[in-house]
């Protein structure tokens with residue numbers, strides 16, 4: 180998903196999402212960081228449908244395995260695709276809790292100072308480097 184979000188991101192919220200997804204990096208932040216709750220995203224109530232549409236495009240890109248040639252491992256397609264489809268169903272039905280304006284992102288550690296794509300693979304870097312190629 181970090182690969183897909185990084186490739187598709189054009190707007191600030193989309194770049195933040197790409198970094199936030201990259202932060203689900205168990206090789207840096209330890210076990211238990213991969214899963215997340217949709218409430219943890221920095222949704223903005225005023226444009227949630229645009230944000231939802233972007234995340235749906237990210238999921239579709241991931242389901243098409245776009246960019247997966249950059250991965251140093253082969254995700255098990257059955258498990259990965261099943262989870263992506265489950266997340267897509269959750270996202271379609273997701274109702275933002277009643278919070279006006281933009282919500283804060285639930286960062287793993289801290290938000291990076293800037294949103295910078297990896298020079299090697301183009302995936303947005305988290306505070307410790309790249310989730311895909313481990314460049315710093």
Ligand SMILES: [Zn+2]
Pocket residue numbers: 297298299300301302309310311312313314
């Ligand atoms: Zn990289």
